[in-house]
Amino acid sequence: MKIEQIYTGCLAQGAYYITSNGEAAIIDPLREVQPYLNRLSLDGVSLKYIFETHFHADFVSGHLDLSKSTGAPIVYGPTANPEFEAIIATDNQIFEVGNIKIKVLHTPGHTMESTTYLLIDEDGKDHAIFSGDTLFIGDVGRPDLAQKSASMTQEQLASTLFHSLRNKIMTLANDVVVYPAHGAGSACGKNMSKETVSTIGEQKEKNYALRANMTESEFVTEVLDGLTPPPAYFGMNVAMNKKGYNSFEEVLNNGMKALSANEFEEIADSSEALILDTRNPAEFYKKHIPQSINIGIGGDFAPWVGTLIADVNQPLLIVTDLGKEEETITRLSRVGFDNVLGHLEGGFETWEKAEKETDSVKRISAEQFASEVTIGQDKVIDIRKEGEYSAEHVDEAYSKPLAYINNWINEIDPKEHFYIHCAGGYRSMIAASILQARGYRNFTEIEGGFNAIAKTDLPKTDFVCQSKVL
Template sequence: MKIEQIYTGCLAQGAYYITSGNEAAIIDPLRETQPYMERLERDKVSLKYIFETHFHADFVSGHLDLSNKTGAEIIYGPNAVADFRHISATDGQEFALGNVRIKVLHTPGHTMESTTFLLIDENGKEHAIFSGDTLFIGDVGRPDLAQRAASMTKEQLAATLFHSLRDKIMILPDDVIVYPAHGAGSACGKNMSKETVSTIGEQKKLNYALRADMTESEFVKEVTDGLLPPPAYFGMNVAMNKSGIASFESVFNNGMRKIDADEFEAVTKETGALILDTRPNEIFYKGFIPQSINIGINGDFAPWVGALIADVNQPVILVIERGFEEETVTRLSRVGFDNIIGYINGGFEVWKKAGYDFDTIDRITAAAFAEKVKIGEDEVIDVRKESEYESEHLEEAYSKPLAYINDWVKDINLEKHFYLHCAGGYRSMIAASILQARGYHNFTEIEGGFNAIANTALPKTDFICQSKVLKTI
């Protein structure tokens, strides 16, 4: 028996590849199937099962492509209803894989079909669980994502999760290994550890939600407290995972279409495409195609695209650094952006050499900012998460997280200049590009963000009870 965790950092997602004898199973696969097919070929095993812990909201699964290529059965837990052939297993049902067994533990709460898969080894010992979004390392799945579909409140789902954890998972031996679907950085929980593997015993000691003396009401309160709104694309990804979708290969091939600078304008007008520039912020600000949105590939690229563009059906044209074309299209497809028109052949430099107009972002160093800014007079917008802001921030700065830019952008006064920063420049350049695309040019973005500002003599402060509320700027 062999278990391999295939962890994708940009999505904070773990898929699992299990072999026993000449058979294999894959749990919660990402959309692109080639890495799994290569493993099957390498190990000379056949894929028997594709296990899905639930209908994922944060990425599009590769279950259909894998099943079509291998003939493997797609297995969900109870309550799973989909538009394709699958097995909706019963609680306690077991599936033989070589010399081991995989047992279905129905653990609703995150969603009502959420299921934990228990691996029983060759000796009949309970070896590991693949807990999906039911149990994370240091946290549990948020109970508010499926409330509308389940016709339940988040409190009702949290109460259901409480009993799933205690009746199905906490009763397992302490040495059972825990393999979750996500780690720190995922929006599917709120307090996940950077660790991606643990044990039942360790989680009983360290996970706030698994305290032995915790009552149901305490659990519901703690699990539902402080939940941020889910990213807008989550519901669309769930729908895609329940229905038939285009193959990864067809999406990839469309996205790899090369568009000449001369035909760019016609293609953009014809398709209504959004221009997504994936170059690093350190390069983007110096020159870009007007109306471009900058979300750098070297960061939490796909989640930010999903959160800020939201509509996965939006046509997209890409501006990419040479050599990152395949990675960019692949990462977009993972979160359901299937309508990629192509990318500009030769990138921004070809556009510039052709003599077309381009824009720039007004960016200054933290040192220059420290010399120019008048604290208490000038407006400063901090687009980091609220928790980052509360930890430490520039005095008199306003907390306006990037995730909510579509809400607060309308409060900006076009006539008054302001400064913009995040932690290091990645998120503030996203915000700057969105603002400029919407006609706001009355701002300056700070290179290096708060990490650089912290090294200046500008006054800073830590937690305050309530962030300043931005009325107008």
């Protein structure tokens, strides 16, 4: 028996590849399936089952393409109702893979079809669970995402999750290994650890939601406390995972269409396509195509695309560094953004050589910011997460997280100058590009963000409730 966790940092997502005696199972595969096919061939094993823990909201699974390529059936837990052929398992149903068994544990609460898969080894011993979004390391799945489809309140879903954890998971032996679907950075939970593997016993000791004497009421209150609104693309990803989608190969072929500067400009002008520039912020700010949005491929690219663009059907034209075209299209497809019309052949240099119009962002160093800003008079907007802001921030700065820019952008007076920063410059350049695309020009972005600002003599403070409005 062999278990491999295939972890994708950008999505904070774990897929699992399991082999035993010439047969394999894959749990929660990513959208692009060729790496799995290569691995199956290399190991000389046949794929027997594709297990899905639930209808994922934060990424598009590769279950359909993988099943089509291998003939392996897709397995969901009880109550799932996909619009394609699949095995809908019953609670406690056993699936055999080589010399091991995989037992279905229906664990509703995150979603109603959420299922944990218990792996029983060759000796008949409970070895590991693949807990999906039911149990994370340090946290549990948020119960507010499936309210509409389940016709339940988030409180009812949280109560359901409480009983799933107590009756199905916490009853397992302490040495059973826990393999979750996500780690820190995922929006599917709020308090996930950076660790991606644990045990039942360790989680009973360290996971706030698994406290031994915790009441149902306490669980509901604590699990729901502090939840932020889910990214808008979540519902669209659920629909794609449930209904189906175009093959990844088709999406990749469309996106890999190379466009000259003139072709790129013509499509941009004649369609509603959004220009997505995935270069490093340090390059984007100097020169870029007017109205383009910068989300660098080097950061948490796909989640930020989904959070800020929201509509997975949005037509996209992409600008990348040379050789990054396929990676960009692949990572977009993982969160359902399949409508890539093509990429600028040769990258931004092609645009410059064609002597097309360019734009830039006003960026200054943290030292210059410290020397010219007047605290209490100049407006400073901190776009980090609320928790980052609460820990420490520039005195009198406003907390306006990037994730909510579509809500707060209209509160800004375009005539009044302001400074904008994040932690290191990645998120603030995203914000700067969105602001400029929507006509805001009277601002300055700070290179290096708060990490650099903290090294200056500017006054900083712990949490202060900003009751003022922009």
